[in-house]
Amino acid sequence: MIRKMGTFDVTQRTKDGFFNATALLEQWNKSNPREIRRIDKFWDSTHIDKLMLEIVINEPYLLEKSSSVNSTYDKCTTDNQQVFKSPNLGDYKKLDFEELKKIVAKTARGKNGGTWLHPVMFVKFAMYLSPRFEYHVLRFVADEMIKYRNLAGDSYKELCSAVSKLVSKEFIATAMKRVAEALNYIIFGDHKNGIRNDFGEEQKQQELWEFQRKVTALINEGFISTFESLVDYLRNSYKNKHLPKVFN
Numbered sequence: 001m002i003r004k005m006g007t008f009d010v011t012q013r014t015k016d017g018f019f020n021a022t023a024l025l026e027q028w029n030k031s032n033p034r035e036i037r038r039i040d041k042f043w044d045s046t047h048i049d050k051l052m053l054e055i056v057i058n059e060p061y062l063l064e065k066s067s068s069v070n071s072t073y074d075k076c077t078t079d080n081q082q083v084f085k086s087p088n089l090g091d092y093k094k095l096d097f098e099e100l101k102k103i104v105a106k107t108a109r110g111k112n113g114g115t116w117l118h119p120v121m122f123v124k125f126a127m128y129l130s131p132r133f134e135y136h137v138l139r140f141v142a143d144e145m146i147k148y149r150n151l152a153g154d155s156y157k158e159l160c161s162a163v164s165k166l167v168s169k170e171f172i173a174t175a176m177k178r179v180a181e182a183l184n185y186i187i188f189g190d191h192k193n194g195i196r197n198d199f200g201e202e203q204k205q206q207e208l209w210e211f212q213r214k215v216t217a218l219i220n221e222g223f224i225s226t227f228e229s230l231v232d233y234l235r236n237s238y239k240n241k242h243l244p245k246v247f248n
Contacts, residue, residue: 001013001014001149003140004140005024005126005136005137005140006133006136006137006140007031007136008024008027008028008031009023009027010023010024010122010126010140011023011112012119013116014149017118017119018106018116018117018118018119018122019116019117019119019122020112020114020115020116021039021105021114021115021116021117021122021125022039022113022114022115023114024125024126024129025037025038025039025129028129028130028133032130035129035130037128037129039115039125042125042128043101045124045128048124049097049100051120051121051124052097052100052101052103052104052121053095053100055103055104055118055120055121056095056100056103056104059118062103062104062118063103103118104117104118104120104121105117105118105121123137123141126140148202148205148206148208148209149205151205151209152205152208152209152212155209155212155213155216156180156212158212158213158216159179159212159215159216160172160176161216162215162216162219162220163175163176163179163219163227163230165219165220166219166224166225166226166227166230167227171227175227178231179230179234182231182234182235182238183208183211183212183234185238185242186211186234186237186238186241186242187204187207187208187211188204189242211237215230215233215234218233
């Protein structure tokens with residue numbers, strides 16, 4: 001998903017919420033040649049080890065998913081230090097800096113390669129670029145786009161359930177493909193694979209969520225009773241939003 005942070009585009013993976021720090025860094029350095037930043041220097045930031053540890057303590061599922069440490073570690077506390085006990089090793093092991101780093105930062109190769117950071121670490125990284133950029137980072141955090149994206153996903157499932165009342169089981173996959181295409185044209189003005197990930201904007205995701213709920217309600221309440229009437233409604237919704245009105 002592509003989102004806006006000030007004038008920059010930031011890329012977030014929907015599968016785990018991690019952000020591409022490398023992509024943001026490249027944009028920053030290109031726009032600010034006198035303030036070149038390096039991601040390896042970011043790891044020298046004050047108290048960053050404590051922040052990483054705090055993330056792991058509060059989001060223990062990250063430890064379970066990490067391939068860098070034993071996935072069966074149990075959390076416990078010794079001398080006010082967070083440590084993890086491995087039943088396999090039979091002893092205690094304190095996560096060191098590099099192990100914590102591997103949990104909150106992932107590397108990838110290929111088209112979407114680079115360093116991907118946990119959302120909290122990404123905000124810390126974005127603020128590291130420049131104090132002048134801090135407002136845009138905080139404003140970015142304040143928006144609720146991800147919430148509306150998730151709500152849109154839930155309302156789409158409810159819409160699928162409603163449409164299934166209008167068509168046969170054999171036709172439902174084709175019907176929903178047509179409905180999804182229509183929704184893209186109505187909300188985003190275009191249709192292509194992955195278009196919803198290209199619009200990382202709170203307003204668009206909220207609009208999609210609300211429209212899907214509206215159509216679902218019209219079907220469930222009997223105002224739309226056939227698939228043909230659903231198609232007509234979607235077609236008219238597109239015309240009303242995107243085509244100029246002609247007055248006599």
